[in-house]
Amino acid sequence: MEILLNRLRAILDDKGLVTASSEAEPYLTESRGRYRSEASVIARPVDTDQVAAIVHACSDEKVSLVPQGGNTGLCGGAVAGARQLILSLERLDRVRDLDLANNTITVESGCILANLQQQALSANRYFPLSLGAEGSCQIGGNLATNAGGVNVLRYGNAREQVLGIEAVMPSGEVLSDLNGLRKNNTGYDLKQLLIGSEGTLGIITAAVLKLYPYPDHNATALVALRDLDASIELLQTVSHGSNGSLSSFELLPGLGMQFACQHIPDCNNPLDDSHDWYVLLSLQGSGAALGLDAMLQTLLALALEKGVIVDAIVASNETQAERLWRLRGGIVEAQRFEGGSIKHDISVKVSLVPEFIHRAVDAVKDRLPGIRPCPFGHVGDGNIHFNLSQPLEMDTQEYLSLWAEMNQIVFDIVADLGGSFSAEHGIGMLKLEEMQRYKDPVSVNLMQSLKKAIDPDSLFNPGKVLP
Ligand SMILES: Cc1cc2nc3c(=O)[nH]c(=O)nc-3n(C[C@H](O)[C@H](O)[C@H](O)COP(=O)(O)OP(=O)(O)OC[C@H]3O[C@@H](n4cnc5c(N)ncnc54)[C@H](O)[C@@H]3O)c2cc1C
Known part of the structure; x- marks a missing residue:
């Protein structure tokens, strides 16, 4: 050293x-x-x-x-x-280029996500990647983990925002692909190989990212569902009837709402009664899309008439919309006040989300009566944070010692439904065992071959992603 x-x-x-x-x-x-x-x-x-x-x-x-x-x-x-x-990478934080004619921004990898969103906004453009950690995560980390967040439904994951990448490879060579081309079919798409590779193949130093028109209008609603299955019926209704403007569709469980309202300041349920399941949804648009409120009201009235939803509130201004979104953030924050939480970040086909939740809730309750499932998240993408709060009277360490066992119960159901044991957060060190158990061996072998070819001495982030 x-x-x-x-x-x-x-x-x-x-x-x-x-x-x-x-x-x-x-x-x-x-x-x-x-x-x-x-x-x-x-x-x-x-x-x-x-x-x-x-x-x-x-x-x-x-x-x-x-x-x-x-x-x-x-x-x-x-x-x-x-x-x-x-x-x-924190000191590589410059904006290298803001190209309004081509709707792109070229930034260094240490740029904090919220600052990048702000840079786009100051040019009346929109960078849609948005997640709870946006005040401190960096665009390089977002790309290395192919981050998701609350706008994936409309704009896609981090990888879909990228037109080019600069990265230092294990050989010390710089892979430079910052031309910002929207079409380029000249062989393998190496930038996409680096995105989601969690620092095991290259060190991302800069990227060209897509910018979008700033959505100057938002319509946000909190909706109480008839039951869990109704979430998919509502998703169909809203996505077919909203002219491509649906940007977020988040499932909130009654228990999570309870946690948030109890523990987090400024969290209040604006609906009169409490319900088992809610959806928080937003339509976004700019210019010609004004009229989103009326569109949302009409769609929700239809859903109410069909019995898909039982109550709803549409935010009448930005402040109200922020308050509704506060509930979503509050659910994440509040779980730590309820003792140990065993967390999963899974995905299944969107239509299978209710079946997954029903089966997984039953299975974990069978194993541990008193466990308090709090599944929430990006139902519009089939991605659920299947979090399990401990039984009230149980010792936290004793509960957390069941983590691996609970993983297997949950991931076996995910596998049976053809889903993924890691939809957003990646593999790192945490899910190496699952890579071995659930990922198909052909994929793992190919990944290992790629790693060997690009980084023969295992210089970059060894012991992560691949078992
Ligand atoms: C409150 C909270 C909410 C979150 N919500 C979401 C969410 O909604 N969706 C989601 O997807 N994730 C979410 N996350 C997880 C996390 O924020 C993301 O994975 C994020 O993209 C990580 O970025 P980072 O800069 O912090 O990376 P780090 O944590 O520093 O690194 C993550 C991985 O990327 C590698 N890496 C970092 N920078 C580079 C680089 N420049 N080049 C190559 N490799 C690099 C690291 O080696 C590591 O393997 C959340 C986290 C928290 C704490």
Whole structure:
């Protein structure tokens, strides 16, 4: 390490190296506190050349490196061992180009997602990727994990926002594809290979991203459903009748609403009675799309008439819409006040979401009476955060010791329905066992071959993604 440290000192400026334990702390702990990095050196380059020089130095000294963005990942992907270097991209945070004629923005990977959204907004454009951690996650981390969020239904995942990528490869070469072309069929699409690879194939240093017209009008509603199955009927009604403007369609369980209203300030259920299942939905549009409120009112009236929904409130202004969305965020935050929570981030075909929830709820209740399932999330994409709060009287550690067993119960049902055990958050270190158990062996073998071909010495993020 000492030789590497000397080389790093020669590459980086005086803010480029963190070795003091007090300063290192934020890079070592991760958001759920499941893992802790043991690395003692954090490199903070300012440009792509410095990243490439660090990669060369690490390669020579045989020290593997772990790229780190905002460190908000939920699978331990940015966690480093004692003999590894954390490569933080936080200082690569410039906007390199804002091209309004082509509706693109070229940013460095350390740009915080919320800042990027703001940059787009200041040019009267929209960057649609939006998730709970947007105030601290970085676009490089979003691309490395192919992040999802609340607007996937209309705009797609992170990978669908990308027109080009710049990345430093394990050889130290820079893959530069920042032309911003919307069509380019010249062989394999390497940027898409890097997106979702969780720092195991390349270090993303910049990207060209798509911008959209700013949706100057939103119509948001909180709806109480007849029952869980009605969520899919409502989704059909709204997506067919809303002229392509449906951007979010989130399932909220009655128990989650209860948690949020009890524990989180500013969370109130605006509907008169409590219900088992709700949907929070938004239509978005710009210019000619004005009239979304009326469209939403008409669609909800139809759903009410058919008995699909039993109550609804449409936000009459931006502040009310924000209050409704606060409930969605509140459900995420409130679960920690209810003791241990065993979490899953699964997907099945959209039409199978109710069947999955019915089966999985029954199965976990059979295993542990008193367990409190709180499934919520992106039902419009078939992606449910199947979270399980502990029984009220149970010891938290005893409950959390059932995590692996609960995983198997839940993931077996997911597999039976042809779904995915990891829809949004990735694999990292957390889901290596599941990769082995549930991912088809041909895919895993191909991934291993690709990893070997691109990174033969396992320099980038070893021990992540692949078993
Ligand atoms: C409150 C909260 C809400 C969340 N909501 C969502 C959600 O709705 N949808 C969703 O998909 N995720 C969500 N997440 C998970 C997380 O925010 C995302 O995975 C995010 O994209 C990670 O970005 P990051 O910059 O924090 O990356 P990090 O956590 O730093 O890293 C994540 C992975 O990417 C790699 N990596 C980071 N930067 C680079 C780079 N420049 N080049 C190569 N590899 C890199 C790391 O090595 C690691 O494997 C949420 C997390 C929290 C805490």
